[in-house]
Amino acid sequence: MKKINIFFALMVLIAAWSCEEKENMDPVATWTVNGPVVSMPANNASVVLDETNPTAPTRFEWQPSTASNRFVVQYEVVLLPAGSTDYANPILSITPGNNARDLSAVATAEQIDYALSTLCHAPGAEVQLQWAVIAKVIDKREVSVQNITFKRFANERIPATLFVTGEATEGGSDVSQAIPMRAIRNAEGELTGRYEAYTHLKEGATFFFRDQAIEKSRKLGGPEGKLSCGGVIPSPGEGEYLIRANLVDNTYEFVKIDRWSLVGDAVEGGWGGDVPLEYIGGGVWEKEIIFYLPYETAGWILRANGDWAYLLKRVKESADADNKGGKLVMESQAAGQGLEFEDMPGTTGLHKVTVDLSADAYTYKLTKIISPVQTIVGKATDVTANAVSGTFAIEGEAPAELYLLEDGAMIAQLTKDGNVFKSEKYLALQASKSYSLNSKADGTGTAFDGDDDGVITVDHDQAYQINVDFDKNELSWKHYNLKLFHWDEAGGGWDQRQELLMTYVHPYKFEVTGNLNAGFHSKFISPWDIQFGSSGTALSGTMTNGGANYTGINSNGSYKATITVSNDFATGEYSFVKQ
Numbered sequence: 001m002k003k004i005n006i007f008f009a010l011m012v013l014i015a016a017w018s019c020e021e022k023e024n025m026d027p028v029a030t031w032t033v034n035g036p037v038v039s040m041p042a043n044n045a046s047v048v049l050d051e052t053n054p055t056a057p058t059r060f061e062w063q064p065s066t067a068s069n070r071f072v073v074q075y076e077v078v079l080l081p082a083g084s085t086d087y088a089n090p091i092l093s094i095t096p097g098n099n100a101r102d103l104s105a106v107a108t109a110e111q112i113d114y115a116l117s118t119l120c121h122a123p124g125a126e127v128q129l130q131w132a133v134i135a136k137v138i139d140k141r142e143v144s145v146q147n148i149t150f151k152r153f154a155n156e157r158i159p160a161t162l163f164v165t166g167e168a169t170e171g172g173s174d175v176s177q178a179i180p181m182r183a184i185r186n187a188e189g190e191l192t193g194r195y196e197a198y199t200h201l202k203e204g205a206t207f208f209f210r211d212q213a214i215e216k217s218r219k220l221g222g223p224e225g226k227l228s229c230g231g232v233i234p235s236p237g238e239g240e241y242l243i244r245a246n247l248v249d250n251t252y253e254f255v256k257i258d259r260w261s262l263v264g265d266a267v268e269g270g271w272g273g274d275v276p277l278e279y280i281g282g283g284v285w286e287k288e289i290i291f292y293l294p295y296e297t298a299g300w301i302l303r304a305n306g307d308w309a310y311l312l313k314r315v316k317e318s319a320d321a322d323n324k325g326g327k328l329v330m331e332s333q334a335a336g337q338g339l340e341f342e343d344m345p346g347t348t349g350l351h352k353v354t355v356d357l358s359a360d361a362y363t364y365k366l367t368k369i370i371s372p373v374q375t376i377v378g379k380a381t382d383v384t385a386n387a388v389s390g391t392f393a394i395e396g397e398a399p400a401e402l403y404l405l406e407d408g409a410m411i412a413q414l415t416k417d418g419n420v421f422k423s424e425k426y427l428a429l430q431a432s433k434s435y436s437l438n439s440k441a442d443g444t445g446t447a448f449d450g451d452d453d454g455v456i457t458v459d460h461d462q463a464y465q466i467n468v469d470f471d472k473n474e475l476s477w478k479h480y481n482l483k484l485f486h487w488d489e490a491g492g493g494w495d496q497r498q499e500l501l502m503t504y505v506h507p508y509k510f511e512v513t514g515n516l517n518a519g520f521h522s523k524f525i526s527p528w529d530i531q532f533g534s535s536g537t538a539l540s541g542t543m544t545n546g547g548a549n550y551t552g553i554n555s556n557g558s559y560k561a562t563i564t565v566s567n568d569f570a571t572g573e574y575s576f577v578k579q
Contacts, residue, residue: 022564035142036075036135037063043146046126050515054110060094061104065135065142074100074136077107078114082128087143091115091129100136113153119220120229126151159211159218162195162245166207168235170200170281178213179243179283180359187338193248198257198283198357203238209252223249241278242304257304260285260312260355264300266346267291269385272527274306283358288369290380292389292476295477299343302355302364303327312355313341314364324366324441328355348391348474373452377429377466377477378459384501386526388462389478393450398470402448406433410441419470425567426463426479428507433458437468437475450475461506463567480526480569482510484561489521489549502561511562513579518556521549524563524572532563532572540575552576 039061041047050056065073078090092115096102121127126147126262135142163178164171171177181195201207208221208231221231227250242255243344248570259276267275277285292298304310311331313332316339318327323345334341350369356362380388398419404412404427414421429435435456439445447454448468462479469476481504487497502510502524510524533547543550543563553559556579565572 004286015301023332031067031069031071033067033073033135033137033140033142034065036065036133036144038133038144038146040062041131041146044148045146046151048110048151049113049153051109051113051155054108054113056109057106058112059104059106060110060133061400062133062144064103065137067137067140071137072101075099075102075105076134076136077105078132078134079107079112080130080132081119082147083349085132087132087134087141091119099513101106109153110157111344112150114218115216116150116152117156117229118216121152122536123152123156124154135367154517156247158191158193158247160191161211161213162247163210163213164197164199164207164243165210165213166205166232168202168205168233174211174218175210175215178210180213181209181243182359182362182555184333184337186336193246195247197243197359198240199243200240200279200281201234201235201238204234206232207235208232220245220250225253227252255304257312259305260301261303261306262289262353263303264343264346265298266300266344268380268382268388268390269384270527272386272389273382274303277353277355283356283361285357287353288350289351289353290390292391292478298346300346301343312364314344315439316340316342320365324351325364328357328362328364348472348476349393352442375453375456375475377435377456377464377475378431378461378462378479380459381564383460384481386483387478387480387529389476391474391476394437394448394468394470394473394475395450396446396470396473398450399446399448401439401441402468403438403441403443404466405436405438405443408436408443410443411576413441414466414468421468421470423464423466426465426508428461428463428567429458430461430506431458460504462504463508463565463569480530482524482526482530482532482563484512484514485523485525486514486516486520488519490519500561502563508567509564510563511560513558513560516553516557516559516561519551521551522553522561523549524561524574530569532565532574534574539577541573543572545570545572550574 047058048255060077067073075096076088077094079092080090094105094107096105116127118457126149130145131148132143132145162181165175165178167181171179174467179197179199181197184190184192184194208219210217210219219230220227221233222228232444236254242257242258262275263273264271275289277287280286302312312328315327315329321327329339329341351366352369354365375392380390402414402421403410411558412423412427415424437448454526465478467476482502484500487494500512500514502512504510531546532543534541534543534550535548537552539552560577560579563574
């Protein structure tokens with residue numbers, strides 16, 4: 001019975017407590033909230049924001065609000081344009097401490113000045129506002145409002161960030177997808193007020209800059225290269241662009257990027273070539289590209305639009321562990337940023353080249369591509385380039401001797417240098433023949449090849465240099481195309497020259513027919529390793545690599561020019577025959 005009585009008493013207490021709780025939970029309409037009473041700043045106060053002390057506080061205080069049902073009151077302080085009652089969209093909102101229960105709140109000079117800048121008030125301007133303290137109890141609101149004037153900083157702040165956003169951009173009008181720009185810093189690491197971004201723009205739309213990737217941030221734009229607060233920028237057209245903004249002189253500019261290309265000894269065409277990448281979005285260019293030996297000395301750089309004024313090189317001491325990546329800097333900007341630069345080193349074989357010019361990157365990376373071996377000498381994307389080269393894999397251990405056989409007959413013994421074998425001369429090879437490498441001159445030794453059939457083919461007739469590196473298990477090849485350069489030294493000069501591509505004729509012969517002018521200078525060139533010239537003036541004779549400009553054409557007309565070179569490309573016999 002004792003247990004039953006205790007249980008009954010407990011139930012009576014719970015019922016009594018429940019009845020008391022219901023009586024205190026009055027309907028919303030039956031209880032009230034007294035509004036807060038503002039203490040400071042006083043009505044119509046004037047505050048000068050101190051630029052030299054950006055963290056200086058402006059303190060807002062008020063007397064407490066009370067609810068008739070004794071519920072907890074929470075507060076919010078807002079800044080509004082003069083006359084506004086849109087408390088849900090203030091210029092600035094400040095939440096007091098203690099879970100919004102404190103009777104004061106603080107905003108720094110920098111916070112208030114920035115909020116005024118987003119409304120395009122000029123530096124140094126006096127701006128009339130309202131400040132309000134809002135008392136909140138469940139869904140009831142009571143507001144107390146005062147007038148206040150703030151004087152802005154005398155100078156506009158230089159933001160640490162700047163973004164590109166708007167319908168014309170890759171991220172569209174969603175500001176959360178705004179494209180960050182790179183803030184250019186000087187050699188001391190200080191902000192310069194200059195920013196840049198590589199991105200794609202759409203035609204027939206607009207964009208603008210924001211200093212933060214949020215809606216309530218400072219918006220900048222305007223036509224014709226001039227920036228103003230709140231403006232928009234018309235797209236210059238469909239394509240990829242380098243966009244530059246300068247917040248010191250409030251200007252912007254575009255550089256259309258038709259292509260970023262690799263150029264240098266390590267890639268096809270050498271320093272006279274141009275191997276373009278493809279834009280894949282997000283400030284990134286990419287493509288699979290073949291790199292060639294000798295990679296120990298071969299280098300390359302990135303060039304925009306074939307223009308030597310726009311070169312990207314590697315920042316010194318930024319190389320990845322495998323030396324196939326690193327940070328990039330525009331050569332023309334490096335000194336101002338306190339950076340030293342260098343050409344990117346070459347490598348061998350097929351690699352995916354990734355160039356990331358998004359704001360937080362400016363890097364490149366080479367990723368090796370493993371692909372089936374094609375043992376073809378002379379196969380290249382552009383066989384008409386000045387210097388054409390390539391590699392493919394070779395299996396096996398280095399022999400004591402190595403011979404090149406043509407249709408089973410030995411045509412050259414390659415010179416041994418450690419585990420590397422080289423053809424000292426250029427070998428006149430033909431597409432109609434089959435070739436093999438063997439450790440014995442009669443072909444009875446060990447055969448070396450990359451695809452196990454023992455046969456090396458030639459894509460087109462040419463004079464090739466062959467290297468076989470057993471340390472890297474690679475065969476590399478190279479040949480030169482020659483061009484007849486023809487120009488008026490006294491007139492338009494070198495920049496107005498003709499470049500006539502010559503046709504290779506087996507063995508060691510190059511020829512071309514074209515219109516030549518009396519008194520003009522001529523040379524047979526594969527820029528810039530080969531430069532055949534002669535001080536003679538006869539229509540036929542001997543030329544040397546590095547010789548003088550030839551000036552023997554004494555009447556205008558169509559000529560067939562022929563040059564037969566030595567197998568080391570040191571000398572050549574030439575002739576000009578008028579057609």
